[in-house]
Amino acid sequence: MDEVEAEAAKRAIMSGWVTQGPEVAAFEQEFATYIGGKYACAVSNCTTALHLALLAVGVQTGDEVITVSHSYIATANSIRYCGGIPVFVDIEPQTYNINPILIENAISDRLQRGIAERTRAILIVHQIGMPCDMKAILDIAHRHNLPVIEDAACAAGSEILWNGQWEKIGKPHGDIACFSFHPRKIISTGDGGMLTTNNPEWDKQFRLWRQHGMSVPDTVRHGAKQVIFESYPMLGYNYRMTDIQAAVGREQLKRLPAIVERRRYLAQRYQEMLKDWPGLKLPSEPVWAKSNWQSYCVRLPQKCDQRQVMQTMLDAGISTRRGIMCAHREVAYQHETWLCGKKQEKCHCEKGTCDRLFESEQAQDRTIVLPLFHHMTQQEQDYVVKTLKIACQV
């Protein structure tokens, strides 16, 4: 962000309308156009977007939602906000995304479902910007009549080959997609989120929920020539985005194509510089996917210790991050808060290891995220590669 975003924030402040007004409406419109979808509804962050998406598809107390443990904890948390139970499925080691082959086995037998045991939805994550195998996932979902929600927090600008054409993630290809504009993500509004869908009823519902369930939006009330009293027909939330955030978001959105282009260039460069390194596993992009490269995650050779490598890099002035966390290893996920398959099939989980989530745990323990940002120079990138070789004693 620079002067351009600062000016945009000023424009919103000086306009006198600072929350959920014309800037938010314009940001939504522009985001929908960018994604190539019908409806976009701005909210306070991606976690609240996920909460509303799950509510919209009917997730209630005791419902099971199939998802991954290997994600930022907000993914699984949003299921629990609805009283639902996350059912964790393992990931593919190459893409770090949900393994579609494992989904079907985690679906509760709906013919015999009891009150506390039923699969209600599938919540997939386009992890660090890499698109999931939506064809395979939707095929399973349609067979079982389950809605698919896409946690696209990191995936603004990522693309998927769909019926012979490249389409933006979030169009959506599932039922609802949720985006984040936290500073960690590819574009930012400070904090912020977006829900995209092609279902007008859900879009209407999101707009009510995000503003306390209020029957008439502020914009309508303030513009009216007659006195209007609002009412509250349902339980709502305060999940609004401010106009200050939206004004910043509109400027960030204009930058998105150039940001993605630069990141793709740098990711390609990492691929080329690191490809012949024995034991090092680079991220792999399926032929039908184009990542936005929000993060560039490498799997270290067996002989390299993750913490040691990261420390050596830090000592050289390079900050790295370990791989994405696993929710099931956190204290907040102890006891009966989650499942790792059908309820009757107990898995063996002890001291942060679960036999069914082996690849998820490996991804957390054996990978590091290398610096990649669109202002990165080639010299900086060369320095990262050189230091990584020293850190790993290659």
Ligand SMILES: *Cc1c(COP(=O)(O)O)cnc(C)c1O
């Ligand atoms: C960042 C992130 C979230 C949470 O987004 P917020 O906007 O911070 O609420 C959810 N899911 C994934 C996969 C994320 O990376």
